[in-house]
Amino acid sequence: MATVKRSPNGKKWRVRWYDPDGNERAKDFDRSRDAKNYGADMEASKAKGRYVDLSSKTTVAEYARQWAEMRPHKESTAKRVESTIRNHVEGTRFGSMRLVSVRHSHAQAWATGRAAVLAPSTLRVVVYTVSAIFKAAIADQQHPGLSPFLNVALPEQPQARLVPLSVAQVRALADAVPDRCRAMVITQAGLGLRLGELLALTREDVDFLRRRANVQWQFRPGSRKRVRPKTKLSERPIPLPGFVADALALHMKEYPPLRDGSVFHNSRGGVWTHAAYGTKVLGDAVERAGLPEGTTSHDLRHHFASVLLAAGESVVAVAEWLGHANADLVVRVYGHLMPDSDQRMRQRMDAAWADADQVRTAGPLQAV
Template sequence: MRPSEVQAWATDRSRVLAPTTLQQAVGLLRSVYGAAVLDRLVASSPVVRIQLPRHERERVVPLSVEQVAALAEAMPERYRTMVLTQAGLGLRIGELLALRVQDVEFLRRTVRIESHFTQGSKGERSDPKTPRSKRTIPLPRVVAEALAAHLAASPAAEDGTIFTTRKGAPLGHVYYGHNLMGRAVSEAGLPKGTTSHDLRHHYASVLLAAGESVVAVAERLGHEDASLVLSTYGHLMPDSDDRTRSAIDAAWDAASASCAPDVPQDAQPVR
C-alpha cells in the first residue's frame, strides 16, 4: 500500500465519517503499520502526511447560575436537587444517579465519587469511567443544604442511593437525562439541545472564572488529561491582560529601584 492510496481512502471516508471518528480510524491504521514496521513485516509505513479535514470544536456556551436555577425550578420537586447537585459538583450523569448518602461527608464538606450507573445498568454499580474518575470533590454549602433538605423529604434507598423514584427504585439515564431534563429545559426556556452534560460545563466555567487552575478543574471533573479542559474551556478563562501588564511593570519597577545609584542627601547638583 502506498501513501497516496491511504490518502484516497481517508478522503473517501471523510464524506461519511465525523472528523473525530476519521481521526481515530487513521490513528488505528497508523498504529497497525507502526507495529508491522517494528516486526519487520513491512519496510515502512504508508500512513504518513495524511491530510484530514479540519475539525473545529464548537465552543461551549455554559449555562449561567440563573439558567441553572430556572432549570431546577422547572423540574418536579422530588428531582430539583439533582440539578443543583450535578451543577454544584460537576458530576457525570451516571455518577449523579449512583450517589449514596455514605459518599457525602457533610462535616468534612466533601463528596467521594466511588461508582456510577452505566446506561441500562438497572441500578448495578460499576467503577467510574476512568481511574481518575474516582475522586473527592469539595462540597459547596449550596449543595449541602439542598441535599440535606432532599434527604429529609425523600429518604435514601436501603443501599444509600440518594436519588430514586417514588417507589425507591434507582433512576435511569433516559428517565432523568431525557424525559425529566427535556421537559424542564423546554419549560425553563433554555437553548434547544441543552442536556444534563451542560451542568458539567457550568461547573467548569464557574471554577475557571474564579481563577481555579486548569489542573484543579481537571481533577474535579475526573479527567485524565488537563489538556482536555484547555481545549474545551480555554476560551472561558478570565482575561489576564491586566495581570500580564502588572507582572512585567512590577518586575521592572523593582529592578529599577535596586539598580538606581545611591545619591547622598547633601550632594550638590552638577552645573
Template sequence: MEADILRGQYVDPSDKTTVVEYARRWAAGRAHRPTTTRRVASLIKTHTAATPLGSRRLAAVVPSEVQAWAADRAKVLAPSTLRNLVGLLRSIYAAAVLDRLVGRSPVVRVSLPSAHRDRVVPLTVDQVRALAKAMPARNRAMVITQAGLGLRLGELLALRVQDVDFTACVVRIEWQFAPQSKMRTAPKTPRSRRIVPLPQVVADTLHGHGADYPPADDGTVFTTRFAGPYRHDYYGSLIFGAAVRKAGPPKSITSPRCAP
C-alpha cells in the same frame, strides 16, 4: 528471504488476512474496559467493515488508500471522532507490523480536518435554577447536585448516600454508571476518583430530596419511580433534554457546571 527470516523481519506475501479480520482479532485480544470494547467494536463494524478498506488484504493497503478512506469518513464523522478512528487504525497496523503480517504501516501522514471545540460556557446561577424548575419534581435535585458538585452524568447517576459526608461537608466521587449500564464501575482514570466540597445549597437539596424520595436499598440517591437507577439515555435525553428545551438556555451552553 533467508536474511529477513533470520532477522525476524520476514513477511509472508501469501497471507490473505483482510483489514477487518485482523482488526477484530486485534480488538478481541485487548484488555479494554467494557465501554471501550463497545466503542471499538462499533468503529470497526461501521467505519471499517462497511467500507472498501475493510475487505482489502492487510499487507496490500498503501498510504493513499488510507488517506482516501479518511477523507470519505470525514463526510460522516466529527473531526474528533475521525481522529480517534484513524488512531485506532494506526494501532491496528502497529500490531500487524509486530506480528510480521506487514512490513510497515500505511497509516502515515494522514491529512485530517482540524478539530475545533466550542468553548465551554457554564450556566449562571439563574440558568441553573430555571433548568431545575423545568424538571419534573423528582429530578430537580439532580440538576442542583450536578451543578453544585461538577459531576459527569455517570457520576451523578451513581451517587450513593454513603458517598455524601454531611458532617465534613464533602462528597466522595468513586463510582459511575457507564452508558447503557446500571452497574457501578470505577472512573476511567485514577484522577477521576476525587473528593469535592459539598456546598450548603446542595446539602439542603439532598436532604429535601431524600425526605421526599428515599434512596434505593444500595444507597443510590436518585432513583426512578420504580426505585431503580436511571440510565444515561433515559435521564439525559428524555428528562434532562426536555427540561433544556423547556427552559431555553443559550445555544452556547453545554452543561451545568457552576454551583448555584
C-alpha cells in the same frame, strides 16, 4: 540460510528460506542478484526479530477482527470498536486489501473517503482505532515498516466557543424539573459530575462530616448496574460546597436513599437511567426554563469548570475534580472563559518593568 537456485522452468531465480515458525518460503526473481538480496533481507529480519511474511493474504478487515478479539475492552469500548470495523473497514476497498501491502497513500485515501460521511470528531475516533490496529500489526510482525497512518491528514475540526450556563440559568433549570430531581441539577452543577456518575451516587459516597463527595461508581447508558469508572483518575474525591450539601441533605430527608444506597431514584423506587432522566426529564425542563436549545446535563459540568476557572482556580485542580487525565483538555475547552487573564498579564508585565525603571542608573549608559 536462504538459498538461490534456478526455478523449475529455468526462466527465473528462486530464493528459498525458512520463516521463524520453520515453514519453508519461496519467491521468484528475474535476476540472481535480486533473489540473493531478498534472501539476505529475510535472514537479517529474522535475526533482528522483524520478520514479516510479505506473502500473507490476511486482509485489513480480518486482522482488525483478530485484534478486537484479543483486546481487553470494556463493554462500551468493545461495541464502539465493533461498529468501527463493521461500518468503516469491512465492505470497503481498504478493508479487503492485504494487510502487508497497505501504504501511507492507501491509509490517506481511506481516511479522506471516511471524511465525506463522518463528522470531524467521529472521524478522529474512527481513524484512531484503525491506527491502533496497525500499530498492533507492526508489533505482531504482521506489517512491515512504519505505520501507514503516520501523518495522515484529517479535516480541521471547528471548535465552537463554549458559552456556559450562568448561576441564574442553573437555578432556573433546577426550578423546572420535578421536585425529586431538583437536587440532581444542583449536585451535578456543584460537583461537575458526569451524568453516569450523578445517577450512580450513593449515600456512602457523600461525606457530610468531611465536606467531600467521592466518585466511585457510574451507570453506563442503558444500564442500571453500577460499574467502576473507565479510568482510575475518574475515581476521585471532590470538595462538597455548602449549597450542594444542603440540597443533598434536604433531598435525602424527603426522598430517603434506596436499600442499595442510591441517592437519586424515580417515583417507582427504581434508579434513573440516562434516557429517562438525562433525555426526558432534563429535556422537558430545558424548554420550560427557556434555556438554549441543545442544552444537556453535560452543560452543568461545563458550568462547574467555568465558575472555578473564572474565579482563578488552578487548571490542574479543576482537571482533577473533573476526572481528566491532564489539564490540556481543560485549557482547550475552557481557556477563553478566564476573562481576567489578559488583565493579570498586563499588570505583571507593567510591574516588572516598573521595578526595572526604579533601579536604572541616571543618565545615558556609558560605553565600556
